[in-house]
Amino acid sequence: RQQRRFNLKHVLITGGCGFIGSNFVRHTLENYPDYKIVNLDKLTYAGNPGNLTGVEKNSNYRFVKGDIADAALVGKIFAEEKIDTVVHFAAESHVDRSITGPAEFVRTNIVGTFTLLEAAREAWLNNAKTGPSKNTCRFLHVSTDEVYGSLGETGAFQETTPYDPRSPYSASKASSDHLVSAYFHTYGLPTLITNCSNNYGPYQFPEKLIPLVINNALQGKALPVYGDGKNVRDWLYVIDHCEAILTVLQKGRIGETYNIGGNSEKQNIEIVNLICDILDEKAGSLPNGEKRRSLITYVKDRAGHDRRYAIDAAKIRTELGWSPSVNFADGMRRTVEWYLDHKAWIASVTDGSYREYYEKMYGEK
Ligand code: NAD
Ligand code: TYD
16 A cells, blocks of 8 residues: 555545445545545435545545536636546436436436546646646546446456447446547546446445345335346445555556456345345344245336346456455445444435335335
8 A cells, every 4th residue: 555655646536425435535535645535526315425424524535515517616626626636436326217317317427427527628638737747647437337238147348348338327327438538539638447346335325236125124124126136246345446446546557447346246136135144143033033035025127127247357457456355245244234333324314305216116115
């Protein structure tokens, strides 16, 4: 870690109040004192200031509530804070919501990314004399493996795999990736792209599979499994993702894409079973004496449900020396324990608007 440090970086984090962003802000401030962070977040349903309780006391941290698609605000932050590094997390991130309401995905994920790219181009290239030196600037765009589409039984996504997004979410992320790439090739903006597999860990909003199942299983509610439960995702503990991003930021080659994965493919049903078993062990059986697996309920499949994702992370491993450090069994235990210890957090984020979403999505209260 010591070796990887360089002079104080003025970092704009977008979406730092969300799941991965808040883990990244905490982890970076705790471990890399040479990073000064401005967190720009609109605080949508997915953004919770409570994810960063205590962090606001750090003198290397500032929070700005606002929209990444607000060009005037973004330009002001670049100038005021002499931003030389962007780590861009902000996005609409949930596939199911993109199916029922795609417009916000186009606005935030595509137009928002475009707005940030323009601000970086203005500050780093057009104002080269007054702005920070282009050589030390980095625009890191955090993206997803979902841009590559869906795999069959075998194979894994490589950085060269053609894009084939199939949901409004993945299409909007693919579009933003293309814009980032275009700004490198056309203007020479110093960009980096990371495409990561599914994350899990503390502070994940309970609309995504793992925290939703933990929350429902704690409350003795049905555990909705889409289709046959055999869709496969490649799971990565969130702090490993944060370390991968820091590695790419510090050592990655400009203009390159790096795939990030956990080398941990699981069927959804395996994960739901595992959560039930860990909770039975830690919190006891249900009040009626039954095991939590009895709550599993197969429901109608997601439209266009991608069958399997798997990442080939050889490039980041061999070129930059990163590999995941937390294995899935340990990471899941830690995650379930975190949710057991943070019931007040769950209660605070599953308020009225969450209940409304849940009722619409799963047809029950
Ligand atoms: P999240 O939904 O938990 O958080 C998104 C954050 O962005 C929230 O704090 C929200 O308030 C903020 N935001 C949304 N629209 C905004 C706007 N217009 N302006 C400013 N802020 C806005 O998402 P996450 O799971 O933490 O994902 C973060 C990033 O990582 C996303 O770009 C996502 O595509 C990518 N990613 C996620 C995963 C995963 O498994 N969660 C995997 C790979 C890549
Ligand atoms: P999710 O956490 O939404 O991530 P993504 O769709 O971006 O991979 O879903 C993970 C997997 O779990 C996916 O195959 C859909 C499935 N799933 C369910 O079976 N039930 C649920 O209630 C949810 C939210 C997801």
